[in-house]
Amino acid sequence: MADIFEELESDVQSYARSFPVVFDQAEGAYLYDTDGRQYLDFLAGAGTLNYGHNHPILKQALLDYISSNGITHGLDMHTVAKERFLQALQTHVFEPRGLEYTVQFTGPTGTNAVEAALKLARNITGRHNVIAFTNGFHGVSLGAMAATGNSHHRDAAGMPLSGVTPMPFDGYLGEEVDSAVILEKMIDDPSSGVDRPAAVIVETVQGEGGLNAASMRWLREIHRICKRRDILLIVDDIQAGCGRTGTFFSFEPADIRPDIVTLSKSLSGYGLPLAVTLFRPELDQWKPGEHNGTFRGNNHAFVTATRALETFWSDDAFAADVKARSVQLLDGLESIAARSSGALERKGRGLMQGLSCPDGETATAIARACFGRGLVIETSGSEGQVVKCLCPLIISEQELGDGLDILQHSALEILGKQIRRAS
Numbered sequence: 001m002a003d004i005f006e007e008l009e010s011d012v013q014s015y016a017r018s019f020p021v022v023f024d025q026a027e028g029a030y031l032y033d034t035d036g037r038q039y040l041d042f043l044a045g046a047g048t049l050n051y052g053h054n055h056p057i058l059k060q061a062l063l064d065y066i067s068s069n070g071i072t073h074g075l076d077m078h079t080v081a082k083e084r085f086l087q088a089l090q091t092h093v094f095e096p097r098g099l100e101y102t103v104q105f106t107g108p109t110g111t112n113a114v115e116a117a118l119k120l121a122r123n124i125t126g127r128h129n130v131i132a133f134t135n136g137f138h139g140v141s142l143g144a145m146a147a148t149g150n151s152h153h154r155d156a157a158g159m160p161l162s163g164v165t166p167m168p169f170d171g172y173l174g175e176e177v178d179s180a181v182i183l184e185k186m187i188d189d190p191s192s193g194v195d196r197p198a199a200v201i202v203e204t205v206q207g208e209g210g211l212n213a214a215s216m217r218w219l220r221e222i223h224r225i226c227k228r229r230d231i232l233l234i235v236d237d238i239q240a241g242c243g244r245t246g247t248f249f250s251f252e253p254a255d256i257r258p259d260i261v262t263l264s265k266s267l268s269g270y271g272l273p274l275a276v277t278l279f280r281p282e283l284d285q286w287k288p289g290e291h292n293g294t295f296r297g298n299n300h301a302f303v304t305a306t307r308a309l310e311t312f313w314s315d316d317a318f319a320a321d322v323k324a325r326s327v328q329l330l331d332g333l334e335s336i337a338a339r340s341s342g343a344l345e346r347k348g349r350g351l352m353q354g355l356s357c358p359d360g361e362t363a364t365a366i367a368r369a370c371f372g373r374g375l376v377i378e379t380s381g382s383e384g385q386v387v388k389c390l391c392p393l394i395i396s397e398q399e400l401g402d403g404l405d406i407l408q409h410s411a412l413e414i415l416g417k418q419i420r421r422a423s
């Protein structure tokens with residue numbers, strides 16, 4: 001049965017290689033394969049399932065909507081589902097944070113939202129250059145990929161990726177070097193070779209790039225540098241947003257106001273494709289239909305997204321839970337690192353943390369060993385050297401503890417084997 005994948009599906013598949021089973025069902029923090037085997041899910045659709053698999057409240061909202069013959073596809077026309085989503089975004093996200101954003105519905109994937117953000121920034125400023133950061137990941141369509149660091153992705157473009165200047169992310173040159181100073185100098189020096197940028201695009205925690213977490217001070221510096229020069233600041237919150245770091249937007253603790261924000265992955269709350277690009281109302285300089293797309297109104301996603309905002313973001317209780325689990329994860333990872341004789345280092349922020357390993361081989365071996373013990377977990381980073389914990393945010397203390405136990409056993413087993421082999 002499983003051979004149909006081998007026979008028909010392109011070799012481009014990636015996650016399936018790490019988890020060579022056929023998944024059948026899922027609930028909360030667990031996945032089940034066709035043999036009924038249970039797996040704790042620390043991948044969560046690469047951060048798409050912040051509220052877990054098939055959350056009963058979201059599922060009921062969707063079932064009710066479908067049963068009532070609610071609109072499924074409506075291009076970008078006004079629907080009741082979209083109206084309610086915009087209202088929920090206003091009431092539960094923008095208003096309590098004092099934010100004023102216009103909402104653009106882009107095509108349904110993250111890279112669509114990034115393309116819209118880049119295009120808008122270039123059109124408004126009349127400048128073509130965009131600053132992106134080392135190890136950044138913004139998607140694999142050409143414009144977004146030009147802003148992506150990883151050569152594995154870039155090399156597949158088959159044509160030059162242009163219009164982006166890479167700059168060192170926070171900490172890229174070691175703790176002693178403030179890379180914001182380099183950015184400011186390079187932008188201001190008319191002889192640096194850096195064309196005056198339309199925008200700076202940044203992730204506050206680099207999800208695919210190895211869980212590098214920018215400091216709040218650095219983010220404020222980047223914000224200040226942009227603001228003073230009329231350069232638009234784009235925060236790509238596709239992975240770090242929707243509560244992943246403990247606040248709805250990952251930039252909230254830095255107290256900054258990006259000009260443009262992209263959201264996708266967990267926005268629908270149910271794993272349904274949905275992406276938006278948010279920007280200051282003055283930046284809404286699109287002409288009607290100038291940037292379009294057939295799937296800009298996933299009404300089923302609006303329904304679950306609305307219910308997710310109402311359920312989890314109408315007060316502070318959920319955010320407080322995420323913060324408590326984040327502390328548990330931090331402590332657990334620090335404790336594993338402490339037993340690793342310096343081989344492992346904890347990285348990241350919120351429920352977006354992991355363990356940096358000496359190399360990609362070690363990280364892959366640890367992830368494989370975890371899978372053998374019933375934990376689905378992936379690696380990230382330039383060499384795939386970071387084992388990345390991306391559990392659903394609704395995970396219980398017990399479940400997170402179970403996952404950390406499996407990770408500890410697996411990490412110490414693999415490191416132990418390496419030491420025995422070396423001696």
Ligand SMILES: *Cc1c(COP(=O)(O)O)cnc(C)c1O
Binds near residue numbers: 114
């Ligand atoms: C996943 C991701 C994207 C791309 O989203 P897709 O839906 O895969 O196109 C862009 N930016 C960040 C930060 C991401 O994590």
